[in-house]
Amino acid sequence: MPTAPGPPRIPAAHEFHDTDIDIDIDTDIDRAHGPYDLPVPAYVPTRVVFGGGTAGDLAALVRERLGERLRGRPFRRVLVVVGRRTAAKPWQETAIGACRELGAALVVENPRANPTPESVQTVLEAARRHRADAVVAIGGGSVLDTAKTAALLAGGGRSVEGALREGVPQARTTALVAVPTTAGSGAEVTRTATVWDERGGRKRALDHAGLFPDLAVVDPLLTMSAPGAVWASCGLDALSQAVESSWAVAATDESARFSLPAVRMAADGLDAVLADPDDERARTRLSRASVLAGLAIAGTRTTVPHAVSYPLTLRRGIPHGHACALTLGAVLRFNAAVTAADCRDPRGAEHSKDALRAITRALRTPTPAAARRRIDDLVRRLGLPPLRAYGPADCADIVDDVVSYSRFDNNPRHMTRTRLAALLRAESAR
């Protein structure tokens, strides 16, 4: 393995300046430097290897980085979970081939995007039948969430539905490696897995320390085959996660060291990929933003725009990241007007205002109003329709759903049912 260059410096929240944020990202695609380990916050146990071409070294990286855990014992049986197998993803067979070097591999295609309890159960049963001692997930957020859940439950007897209802009593006994192929969800470094309950009309989630993968291998070059609509929505998910994590009540100095650079990299990365979808540097920037945002929300969780997105995805079929971004700008302006009377953060309104100023600067804008315009403008230039395209005009049908998600407590400014209804009404009329 080539010598790794030093990790990038990530500034603390209080020392956040424009110049700090432009870490030396362009060296990441210089393959001569090889893959290197990204720094992670103390609350994330996952080892993260980043760099263009890293997926080609998957078997060697797993042996090297998980050597301690393996204690000289190679995997015997590996379940490989992938997205749809297609010639448009030439790297897919290379990565699957690398998994075969690790042990007897069973390859399963993730049954569907936006996984349901039933679709995840299918993959869980494959893991149990194969008696997998390792699960390798190679795909987008849905593939990663499905594989994470299967790995967590494989060693026990509980079904996916049972786990969602009653939790998971045991630790994970099956090794777990995540190789994201889209830049957005950050699932390769989080302890949650989303399951969409379409019959119940609810987004549900498992939250368990065993859902943190042991190893994440992030290769920006894998994201280049994602179609425009996919990378755009995924990039907006990364941007939303980065922004929401930065203002979250649960944010800390440590999480802000990841979330604030992610805000800038996600917005700049989306601009750059829009300008040239084949630009490896742009893709690298977006991939880095996605991992950093994931590392941030692993500790902070998300807030109102994510809560709004769930019914927009379930009821209107809007892809996750796009659905988050539809109210991100409006909630930014709402939060920027926080006062002592309606601040939810125990550190006070000035602290929250400070976070909003840092987000505004990270977006390279002078005011929250301009920050909002940059976000809305990004959505428009990415060719994604505004909220009004999805009716009904007042969004009254989703308010109850949104309020029922617990993310409101994590928003820095108190968001009431009435305020949310007004915000959605205004957004639908724009």
Ligand SMILES: [Fe+2]
């Ligand atoms: Fe998200």
